[in-house]
Amino acid sequence: MTSSGVDKALSLVRNLPRISFNNLRDSVGKRKPRERCRGRYGGKTHGCGQKGSEQRQAYMRLGHGGGQNPFYMRFSKEPYYKGWHLQREYLPISLHRIQMLIDTGRLNPEEPIDVTQICNTKLFKLDPRKKQYGFQITDEGADCFDAKINLEVQYAPEHVIAAVEKNGGIITTAFYDAMSLQAAVDPEAFFNRGVPIPKRMLPPHDALVQYSDPKQRGYLADPDKIAEERFI
Amino acid sequence: MLRRRLINWISQNGRYFTSASKYKSSICLENIYPGSSLNILRSVQKPAGDGTNFTGYVPIEQLKVSYSMASGPGGQNVNKVATKVDVRFHLKNAQWIPEALKEKILEQNPNRITKDGYFVMKSDLTRSQQLNLADALEKIRTVIKAAAFVPAPVTEETLEKIRKRSSA
Numbered sequence: 572m573t574s575s576g577v578d579k580a581l582s583l584v585r586n587l588p589r590i591s592f593n594n595l596r597d598s599v600g601k602r603k604p605r606e607r608c609r610g611r612y613g614g615k616t617h618g619c620g621q622k623g624s625e626q627r628q629a630y631m632r633l634g635h636g637g638g639q640n641p642f643y644m645r646f647s648k649e650p651y652y653k654g655w656h657l658q659r660e661y662l663p664i665s666l667h668r669i670q671m672l673i674d675t676g677r678l679n680p681e682e683p684i685d686v687t688q689i690c691n692t693k694l695f696k697l698d699p700r701k702k703q704y705g706f707q708i709t710d711e712g713a714d715c716f717d718a719k720i721n722l723e724v725q726y727a728p729e730h731v732i733a734a735v736e737k738n739g740g741i742i743t744t745a746f747y748d749a750m751s752l753q754a755a756v757d758p759e760a761f762f763n764r765g766v767p768i769p770k771r772m773l774p775p776h777d778a779l780v781q782y783s784d785p786k787q788r789g790y791l792a793d794p795d796k797i798a799e800e801r802f803i
Numbered sequence: 804m805l806r807r808r809l810i811n812w813i814s815q816n817g818r819y820f821t822s823a824s825k826y827k828s829s830i831c832l833e834n835i836y837p838g839s840s841l842n843i844l845r846s847v848q849k850p851a852g853d854g855t856n857f858t859g860y861v862p863i864e865q866l867k868v869s870y871s872m873a874s875g876p877g878g879q880n881v882n883k884v885a886t887k888v889d890v891r892f893h894l895k896n897a898q899w900i901p902e903a904l905k906e907k908i909l910e911q912n913p914n915r916i917t918k919d920g921y922f923v924m925k926s927d928l929t930r931s932q933q934l935n936l937a938d939a940l941e942k943i944r945t946v947i948k949a950a951a952f953v954p955a956p957v958t959e960e961t962l963e964k965i966r967k968r969s970s971a
Binding site: 730794 | 835
């Protein structure tokens with residue numbers, strides 16, 4: 572009866588001790604000892620065939636086609652995924668959306684708005700393991716944006732910077748490496764793990780230029796030059 | 804952001820961690836830019852050109868900017884969103900343009916001056932109001948710079964060449 576099988580399983584779960592390495596075992600017959608080449612049927616050529624390069628253990632490399640053009644060399648390379656593992660993704664958020672979040676009370680314009688605050692609204696999911704390195708702000712809704720905020724994101728185009736600073740706000744672009752971002756996205760879970768706070772690494776070479784540029788309000792740029800750009 | 808929170812917590816429980824907030828790394832902004840004031844909010848003076856040169860600075864407060872609907876295709880967006888920009892200022896009373904250039908601007912751009920003496924510039928280049936405003940200001944700068952342009956004096960060699968060409 573099916574129920575007795577279920578009952579048996581449940582009673583096992585209740586009564587057996589906790590699984591650990593010292594009470595785990597392979598099922599019977601899973602690992603068989605290797606059969607040695609001895610005796611009448613295992614001897615003579617010992618499983619190596621008759622004469623030829625195979626018995627003489629002079630094998631060709633994997634993929635070699637016996638001299639003809641091998642399969643792996645017949646077709647040209649296409650760089651479809653070249654550098655894909657190095658590409659960084661920034662989730663887009665429009666200025667319109669940020670205005671709405673402030674108006675509905677999900678974001679507090681009195682406090683600095685950065686990755687942690689945006690993730691705390693629980694409306695955006697940022698996964699550093701998927702090579703998502705932060706947020707970027709798009710210029711949809713720039714014309715009717717009128718909140719004075721201190722914003723820190725990972726990328727913002729010129730139009731967005733102009734719109735934020737027109738209302739007297741401050742916008743900065745900052746880089747978070749994957750480990751720091753993991754901590755920033757959910758600080759509570761990070762602190763519960765009890766690991767020390769990681770040092771925030773500098774951006775990679777191709778991003779260093781962007782983050783040192785006062786025109787893009789990079790966090791590594793000279794603040795004097797940023798003040799000049801704000802004036803412009 | 805995390806560091807700010809940590810520093811706030813430390814400053815509240817300061818007696819345990821007195822040296823933590825004084826730490827400055829070797830790549831902090833003070834070390835990378837030693838001569839900088841490190842203040843992004845410092846006030847910047849507008850470029851003070853002498854009375855004869857136009858520095859390129861256009862004071863937006865002294866311009867009359869109005870927005871309207873643009874023309875052309877675009878459906879609901881072009882019918883409803885006010886992206887066209889109209890910038891006006893009274894040419895004679897504009898203090899940010901050198902006096903000597905005002906005459907030239909008047910003669911080079913007669914079609915842009917209204918009967919009341921207002922210089923008009925419009926723009927509906929992009930889909931965005933602010934970008935159109937930037938475009939209009941850029942066009943104003945172009946007009947003023949064209950008025951300020953003084954061609955280089957003709958050299959004697961060039962005059963000689965022209966004379967030789969015409970005589971031969």
